[in-house]
Amino acid sequence: MRFLVAECEPPQAREKRRESVGRSSGETYLEVLHKLAPGAECDRIKPTDSCAEIPGREALTEYDAVFLTGSPLHLWQDSPEARRQIDFMHRVFASGTPSFGSCAGLQVACVAAGGKVRPMGDRREAGFARRLVATERGRAHPLLDGRPASYDAPAIHTDEVEALPEGATLLASNRVTRVQAAEIRCGEGVFWGVQYHPEISLREVAAALRRQSDDLLEHGLARSNADVEQLAQQVDALHAEPNRADLAWQLGLDDQVTVPEYRTRELRNFIEHLVKPTRAKRGR
Structure with a gap:
């Protein structure tokens, strides 16, 4: 199989993430995809960059799947970076290549297909x-195959989908963010996406908490930087020892988050239930 990872992070955010966790969002995706699909050929591009070469429709048809990463990019703002990312998604839809996105990746697909994204205001999902x-539709949808009736997932975002495009299917919600998972069909393309992050490790969750410490204080989710650091240290410790029942209990987490095979379920389902059947239809 051949995969393309499209990094939604602008250059400054990409480097800030590398400083805190050692890799960009696209590099995280590459690592996870190599584990989920050993032997797959994976390429990475950076559509937000002004100097990036964006593949056209015909080039995109050579891939079996396209993955869009998370990012602090605000899709509700008219910026050159947002326009480049949305233009890239238009090409993905036109190519008919199956696509998947997490967090900002879902928001990019939504806007490209005619939906809307907005800032969350004072609400936050930070950590999980x-x-x-x-x-009801989501319970029968293959994207969520194997998920229990209620589950948690890594999540870090300050924007959300306000309105899905016409014809999209809402698959999962919670009380903080209505659109947590969705299927979007546009032109020849099919996109499955989630607002949360099935691709990131607990170590990356801890790093994200540290990066967003000031925002957490501003919105009353922590009283001090020391509070944020204490939480991040617990998450880091659980990453190092995922079988520690005491840490999982203190953080209110279960195996849907602590076990990588469960945490990455949506990515696995996308590959098994959409990418491989589409690849077979194309005679590959």
Whole structure:
């Protein structure tokens, strides 16, 4: 199989993430995809960069899947970076290549297909999205195959989908963010996406908490930087020892987050239930 990872991070955010966790969002995706699909050929591009060469429709048809990463990019702002990312997604839809996105990746697909994204205001999901529940349509959708009736997932975002495009299917919600998972069809393309982050490790969750410490204080989710650091240290410790029941209990987490095979379930489902059947239809 041949995969293309499209990094939604602008250059400054990409380097800031590398400083805190050692890799960009696209590099995280590459590592996870190599584990989920050993032997797959994976390329990475950076559509937000002004100097980036964006593949056209025909070039995109040579891939079996396209993955869009998370990012602090605000899709509700008219910026050159946002326009480049949305233009890239238009090409993905036109190519008919199956696509998947997490966090900003979902928001990019939504806007490109005619939906809307907005800032969350004072609400936040920082660290983990709690009590995610599939909709009636979501319970039968292969993206969420194997997920329990209610589950948690890594999540870090300050924007959300305000309105899905026409014809999209809402698959999961919680009390903080209505659109947590969705299927979007546009032109020849099919996109499956989630607002949370099935691709990131607990170590990356801890790093994200540290990067967003000031924002957490501003919105009353922590009283001090020391509070944020204490939480990040617990998450780091659980990453190092995922079988520690005491840390999982203190953080209110179960195996849906602590076990990598469960945490990455949506990515695995996308490859098994959409990418491989589409590849077979194309005679590859």
